[in-house]
Amino acid sequence: MQKIKVLLRYINRFGIAFTVSFLVQRFILKKSIIKLNLDSLKRPIYLRNNYSDFQVFTQIFLNDEYLVDNLSSPKVIIDCGANIGLASLFFISRYPDSSIIALEPAAENYKMLSKNLGKYHNVSILNKALWSSKTFISIKDNGWGDAGFIVEECQQNITGCIETITLNDLVEQYELNEIDLLKMDIEGSEEQIFSGDYSSWLGQTNNMFVEIHENLKPGITDKILRITSTNYSVNTNGEYHIFSRISS
Incomplete structure (x- = not known):
């Protein structure tokens, strides 16, 4: 029943042609890379034929995880942990005049990120990880594959850093x-x-979407809320805390 409800929501949001194309590519042709077209984007979206990519697509484009009504048209967007670029694509569809910087450290994700974002002139993509200092990190699978991982510092000369x-x-x-x-x-x-x-950087940042991983770093939620409490209002949507700068 739940799958039928999701399917009906796909048809209602994206249309029958889009939904049929998705189903044929995913389940009949069983393509490794699925190509989808949205009216709101000039170029196709590419997804790997796996659960995690479609889960993220559903969260972003069907469940509107990044849709905030009171967010004025942003000129500069930084997408940290861009994965295969779906959040950035949503921002492009919503704010086509913005400039986007997208960071993704995982090699396989970055390949798809490049495929999805590489031809947009207003997007810069970086195969780097966000950190508190200039160093090198390694990626450790936490059981979610390309959809989620944890990182640890490593030496520059170690393969995969x-x-x-x-x-x-x-x-x-x-x-x-x-x-x-x-x-x-x-x-x-x-x-x-x-x-x-x-x-x-926090003093220069007007709005933030932060997925806080309390399960990985106990106490981090309270810490971030404490740091931002003076200058930001806080709401939640899906897995994200949404921080909006309070006007002085």
Whole structure:
């Protein structure tokens, strides 16, 4: 019954042609990469034929996890933990005049990220991990595959280590005066981000979507809420805490 309800919601939101195309590619042709077209985007969306990609697509495009009514048109968006680029694609569809910087450390995710975002002139993609300092990290599977993982610091000369970047580095590199929207889904690494030198970039950030991984980092929710309590109002939507700067 639940699957039928979801199917009907897909038809209602995206139309019969879109839904049939999805079902044929996924279950009959069993394509490894599925190509979908949304009216709100100029280019196709590519998904891997697995549960996690379709779960994320459903959360973002069907359940409107990033839809916030009172968010004015952001000019600069930073997507940290961009995965295969679905959040950035939603932002493109919603805010086509924005500039987006998308970071994704996992190699397989980054390949799909490049396929989904590489031809958009207003998007910069980086195969780096967000961290509190310049270093190198390794990716450790936490049982969710490409949909979720945890990271640990490692030595540069170890195979598979990935370069990190800080938010302050991004602000400097891209000469940003403000970050209108910061999306952060970095599998527990938010503990690092809110433990380092956060005062500068946080002072330039107007809105944040943060998936807080309390299960991985006990106590991190209270810490982030405490740090942001003075300058931000907080709401939740799906798995995200939404922080909006309070007007002075």
